[in-house]
Each structure stands twice: as structure tokens, then as C-alpha cells.
Amino acid sequence: MNRLVNKGAGTSEFCLNDSLELAGRMQADRPLSILTLDDDRLDRLRLIRTCKKAGLQCEVDEAASLGELRTSLDSTCYDVIFIDHKLGLDNGIDALRIILAHEEQVNAIPIMVTSVTAHSIAVEAMRIGCADYLVKEELTVSALAKSITSAIERRVVFAEIAGARALERELKGIVTRFLSTCGPEMRAILSNTIKTLRGLKAMNRNSDQIDPAVLSDFTLLERGCFDLTSFVDDLESVVHRLR
Incomplete structure (x- = not known):
């Protein structure tokens, strides 16, 4: 497992919008912890370079197999995990299920990376619980930044909805107990x-x-x-x- 630390590019091809600023505040001024899972070293490096060009403050780990994925998941809590669909004899759907089942990765945002001809795989991944998907052949700074910020925004909304529902249940319980006693x-x-x-x-x-x-x-x-x-x-x- 390799880790690359990027403190943010001085000049960026893509000026991050307010959503990324929100994401930065959510991370309490710490870098995003990112894992890229891909059996192709060049593709991993390309994604890392794209993160750097986007000006993301991040720490990036690399994994090339499901075994390395499990090791990474056990050692670090990730904010974003990029999952390549083709992993030799394995595939990204299996990797996604491992991530979603890992008790230490409940806050991780999984993003599937597919080929341009694998849209059905992307749809299946989204159905299972993937936050978004990227087309490898169309990977750009803009596409990557948009994917991350959109996923984080959705996570914020879902967290707020879950919090509101939890508060609603708590208030309902209090009022019900009061009325019954x-x-x-x-x-x-x-x-x-x-x-x-x-x-x-x-x-x-x-x-x-x-x-x-x-x-x-x-x-x-x-x-x-x-x-x-x-x-x-x-x-x-x-x-x-x-x-």
C-alpha cells in the first residue's frame, strides 16, 4: 500500500466551488483520506494526478487487489474510495460489497470507475450503494471534482435527514410517554x-x-x-x- 500526500495545488485547472469548500469545513481542516483501488499502476497514478490538479487537500492510499483493499480498510478510515471495476480475477462489485460491509468505513464515499462500455456495471453499483461513478476514458479534473463534491453534498443531506428523523423519533417517544403517564x-x-x-x-x-x-x-x-x-x-x- 502506497500513500501520497497532496497539500493542494498552487494553481488548478479547475477552481473548486462552494461545495468543496463545504467539504473542507466538514473535514475540520484535515485532508481528505482517499483510497484508489485499481490493479493498473498507471491508472492509479493518473487518478492521483487528477486529484492533485483539482487542488484537493488529500492523502491518497493505493491498493491493487481485494487483499490489499482489506488491509487498507482495516488500518484507515477513508472519506472517499475509488473502485476500478476490472481487478484481474476479481471485480469492483465485490470490492464495493466489502467496503459497505466494513464497520469502520460507514462514512466512506465509494465511487466506481468503469470503462465507457460498462454503464450497466455502474447502474448495478449505484443500486448496491455506490455514491457515484466515473468513466475512466473520460476522467477529467472537472468530472472528478464534480463527482466528489456531489457525493459529499448528498452525504450531508442524508445525514441531516437521518438526524431529523432520529430527533422526530425521540420527541415522539417523549411526548408519547408523557401522554400515557x-x-x-x-x-x-x-x-x-x-x-x-x-x-x-x-x-x-x-x-x-x-x-x-x-x-x-x-x-x-x-x-x-x-x-x-x-x-x-x-x-x-x-x-x-x-x-
């Missing part, structure tokens, strides 16, 4: 309080013995009980819509 008791207390206040106010209409300031507090308390009852109703409605 405190809800019935709270409703009973609020209902009895409202009845008591109304009874006292009805009695006062005949005797006029309650201090006006206290009577005003009774009105405020009754209104508060109605508001709390409406709040519990709203919580039940939210939980029902989330089912």
Missing part, C-alpha cells in the same frame, strides 16, 4: 379545577362574597386550565400525525 391524570385535574372554579363563581353571583381580585385570579386560572387542556390535545394530534 401524566396525560390522563392532568386531564382529570384540569377538568376538576375548571368545575370547581365555575362552581365558586356561580355561588358568588348569589352571595357576592369573593373578593374581586380573587375572582379575577379565578378567571385567569380557568383560562390557564383551558390552555393546558388544548396543549395536551395538540400533543396527541402531533403524535397521531407522526404514526
Whole structure:
């Protein structure tokens, strides 16, 4: 396994857009960790050179076989993994499955590299879980940068959606527990309080013995009980819509 460190080209054929700047911030000012899997040394070097020309701040490891791939996956957590489809007796689909099954590579972005005639392979790879694909014969700085930035953007969106769904599930659990434990008791207390206040106010209409300031507090308390009852109703409605 060979590693190449690139701190970013001084001049670039492709000016990286805001998406790559976002990717840089996501990486907390550290280089992208990239693995290129290809049994052709020249093709690996070509991809590395393209990364350099794109101005990517990255550290690149190389692997030529599934065995070297497994060794790399066990030693480093990667941000991006380029997978060549033709790997001698093996193929990129098998490599992709190894990557997706590796517990230390859950955040890695796999990108398949295929020949111009292997679009069906690219489609299958995307179906299995590949983030994107590149056509080897059409590999350019622009294509590579676009592939990486698009994949990272999608990863950010999916992470945000997953986080929102997790928060939704947590809130639903909290509200459900509240309604099942405190809800019935709270409703009973609020209902009895409202009845008591109304009874006292009805009695006062005949005797006029309650201090006006206290009577005003009774009105405020009754209104508060109605508001709390409406709040519990709203919580039940939210939980029902989330089912």
C-alpha cells in the first residue's frame, strides 16, 4: 500500500466551488483520506494526478487487489474510495460489497470507475450503494471534482435527514410517554379545577362574597386550565400525525 500526500495545488485547472469548500469545513481542516483501488499502476497514478490538479487537500492510499483493499480498510478510515471495476480475477462489485460491509468505513464515499462500455456495471453499483461513478476514458479534473463534491453534498443531506428523523423519533417517544403517564391524570385535574372554579363563581353571583381580585385570579386560572387542556390535545394530534 502506497500513500501520497497532496497539500493542494498552487494553481488548478479547475477552481473548486462552494461545495468543496463545504467539504473542507466538514473535514475540520484535515485532508481528505482517499483510497484508489485499481490493479493498473498507471491508472492509479493518473487518478492521483487528477486529484492533485483539482487542488484537493488529500492523502491518497493505493491498493491493487481485494487483499490489499482489506488491509487498507482495516488500518484507515477513508472519506472517499475509488473502485476500478476490472481487478484481474476479481471485480469492483465485490470490492464495493466489502467496503459497505466494513464497520469502520460507514462514512466512506465509494465511487466506481468503469470503462465507457460498462454503464450497466455502474447502474448495478449505484443500486448496491455506490455514491457515484466515473468513466475512466473520460476522467477529467472537472468530472472528478464534480463527482466528489456531489457525493459529499448528498452525504450531508442524508445525514441531516437521518438526524431529523432520529430527533422526530425521540420527541415522539417523549411526548408519547408523557401522554400515557401524566396525560390522563392532568386531564382529570384540569377538568376538576375548571368545575370547581365555575362552581365558586356561580355561588358568588348569589352571595357576592369573593373578593374581586380573587375572582379575577379565578378567571385567569380557568383560562390557564383551558390552555393546558388544548396543549395536551395538540400533543396527541402531533403524535397521531407522526404514526
